[in-house]
Amino acid sequence: MTFSKRALFLLFLLILMTSHLRSQTYNKGKKIYQEACLSCHQEDGGGVMNLNPPLDGASNVISNNTAYLIKVVLLGLKGKVALDNKYYGNVMAPHNNLSNQEIADVLNYIRNSWSNKKAKAKKILVEDVEATRKSLP
Amino acid sequence: MQIINLIIVMKSHVILLILVFMGISSFAQQNKKILVPKNFLIEIIADNIGSARHLTVAPNGDIYVKLNDLKDGKGIVKLQKNGATYTQYYFGNYEGTGICIQGNYLYASSNEAVYKYQFDKQWNIMNPNHPDTIIEKLVSEGQHESKSLVVNNQNEVYVNIGAYSNACQEQDRTPQSKGFFPCPILEKAGGIWKFSSQALHQSYPEGDRWATGLRNVVGLDWNYQTNSLFVTQHGMDQLADNYPQYYSKIKSANTPAECLYDTKLGTNAGWPYSYYDYELKKIMLAPAYGGDGIKEYQGVAQEPVMAFPAHLAPNGLLFYTGNLFPEKYKNGAFIAFHGSWNRSPEPQAGFFVVFVPFKDSKPTLKDSWEIFADGFAEVKNPKSPNLAKHRPCGLAQDIEGNLYISDDKMGTIYKVSYRHP
Numbered sequence: 163m164t165f166s167k168r169a170l171f172l173l174f175l176l177i178l179m180t181s182h183l184r185s186q187t188y189n190k191g192k193k194i195y196q197e198a199c200l201s202c203h204q205e206d207g208g209g210v211m212n213l214n215p216p217l218d219g220a221s222n223v224i225s226n227n228t229a230y231l232i233k234v235v236l237l238g239l240k241g242k243v244a245l246d247n248k249y250y251g252n253v254m255a256p257h258n259n260l261s262n263q264e265i266a267d268v269l270n271y272i273r274n275s276w277s278n279k280k281a282k283a284k285k286i287l288v289e290d291v292e293a294t295r296k297s298l299p
Numbered sequence: 300m301q302i303i304n305l306i307i308v309m310k311s312h313v314i315l316l317i318l319v320f321m322g323i324s325s326f327a328q329q330n331k332k333i334l335v336p337k338n339f340l341i342e343i344i345a346d347n348i349g350s351a352r353h354l355t356v357a358p359n360g361d362i363y364v365k366l367n368d369l370k371d372g373k374g375i376v377k378l379q380k381n382g383a384t385y386t387q388y389y390f391g392n393y394e395g396t397g398i399c400i401q402g403n404y405l406y407a408s409s410n411e412a413v414y415k416y417q418f419d420k421q422w423n424i425m426n427p428n429h430p431d432t433i434i435e436k437l438v439s440e441g442q443h444e445s446k447s448l449v450v451n452n453q454n455e456v457y458v459n460i461g462a463y464s465n466a467c468q469e470q471d472r473t474p475q476s477k478g479f480f481p482c483p484i485l486e487k488a489g490g491i492w493k494f495s496s497q498a499l500h501q502s503y504p505e506g507d508r509w510a511t512g513l514r515n516v517v518g519l520d521w522n523y524q525t526n527s528l529f530v531t532q533h534g535m536d537q538l539a540d541n542y543p544q545y546y547s548k549i550k551s552a553n554t555p556a557e558c559l560y561d562t563k564l565g566t567n568a569g570w571p572y573s574y575y576d577y578e579l580k581k582i583m584l585a586p587a588y589g590g591d592g593i594k595e596y597q598g599v600a601q602e603p604v605m606a607f608p609a610h611l612a613p614n615g616l617l618f619y620t621g622n623l624f625p626e627k628y629k630n631g632a633f634i635a636f637h638g639s640w641n642r643s644p645e646p647q648a649g650f651f652v653v654f655v656p657f658k659d660s661k662p663t664l665k666d667s668w669e670i671f672a673d674g675f676a677e678v679k680n681p682k683s684p685n686l687a688k689h690r691p692c693g694l695a696q697d698i699e700g701n702l703y704i705s706d707d708k709m710g711t712i713y714k715v716s717y718r719h720p
Binding site: 200201202 | 682
């Protein structure tokens with residue numbers, strides 16, 4: 163095996179491993195989504211009209227303001243919530259029982275699923291969740 | 300002779316053509332996607348009018364529809380009848396669900412107040428931009444905020460004030476969170492309040508709490524046979540999400556029941572302390588108050604007149620008083636089910652209009668209800684309610700006895716009529 167062939171093989175392995183890791187994180191996020199989010203936000207991320215806001219295509223879900231998103235997961239939401247010119251009334255429970263890693267995983271799953279894939283939103287890191295959690299009163 | 304023959308032939312062709320066209324035009328509107336019983340016709344009379352919640356029909360055939368979201372700044376649609384077609388007019392600058400006609404007045408609700416409009420002798424509204432505010436400052440906290448209403452012929456206005464909570468937990472919709480005792484929400488919500496249709500600016504001090512322990516009622520109608528108010532309650536959500544130690548996801552998809560209650564002054568339907576188990580047919584202690592899916596409730600809670608499968612969202616209730624439909628429908632209840640969102644991993648269900656036959660002011664049999672109109676979703680067993688194309692919400696009847704159904708997803712209004720065979 164020549165050097166270049168060996169390098170190519172290693173590169174191939176590396177790509178395989180990272181994509182495997184990435185899909186593993188994606189699947190972890192998906193599992194948390196199914197347990198903690200799906201019953202309200204639905205399998206297709208479409209939410210429920212008037213009640214539970216959609217996550218698929220929602221402007222504040224794919225936005226760069228990730229601190230807001232993390233805050234919503236940690237604290238929940240209450241009252242009439244406006245999103246993309248529509249209103250939603252159901253209460254969202256705080257999900258502060260999820261670990262920083264779990265919150266990062268589920269948010270990355272949401273931001274990389276359905277039509278949100280196209281938005282190529284930046285990855286949320288465990289450190290981001292940690293920082294936001296610490297900033298809360 | 301030949302010419303005359305030709306004319307006759309031509310004439311018969313023309314007649315044939317006319318007959319064919321008449322046939323097409325009279326059948327073209329029959330909506331094939333919605334299944335109704337034999338000899339009933341269902342047609343679309345308006346489309347894309349906005350988020351059509353409840354609706355009501357004036358004696359001249361004009362239809363008034365309340366919109367949940369404002370359309371071009373307006374919250375009520377008038378479908379003015381011109382023979383077989385309707386012209387749309389919009390008025391009212393508030394969103395909401397409730398609307399009904401009693402006597403010469405139209406009543407409509409926002410999520411906080413009830414307004415009253417007066418008709419003139421030609422059934423035109425005299426004060427479309429300046430209604431009287433008869434009820435105001437009702438609790439509206441986002442959740443279950445719609446103020447469904449009915450006005451009977453004794454000048455009584457019944458308004459639903461939904462509980463702004465799922466189960467009155469200390470932390471709403473949160474796993475293992477305990478219930479407040481007593482539930483403070485019941486003071487100003489979670490029930491039906493009664494007001495006068497004749498007074499202005501009424502609020503809690505002027506109203507009576509007619510019935511309590513009702514989580515959220517969207518469908519309600521006055522029954523002139525029993526002289527009482529019937530209501531359809533939306534039961535609690537998310538038993539398995541919040542108490543997985545007691546409820547499997549399948550159990551949670553199938554309970555609590557959606558209940559039809561016959562209410563009198565002082566009726567207590569038990570929310571949030573109890574719920575009605577659809578499968579066990581029993582009133583159970585709610586898990587936020589120590590229930591475990593097995594313990595029955597020992598307190599006071601009225602039995603429902605009828606229980607329906609969980610989460611189907613009964614949004615419209617109408618006692619049929621017309622003479623157009625066959626005898627079995629007279630004084631029975633039509634119920635419009637909006638369709639569920641809380642049955643995952645089971646498919647969502649509902650999205651249909653049900654009929655409950657009544658005899659001697661009670662459902663004919665304890666469990667006897669039948670699907671009257673089905674197919675609004677246009678998909679079988681949708682995983683998510685978003686896949687349902689139409690979602691039935693309101694019901695109304697005109698003086699001829701035709702039935703109207705509204706859909707708040709696509710803003711479609713359906714008319715159901717009957718042809719005697």
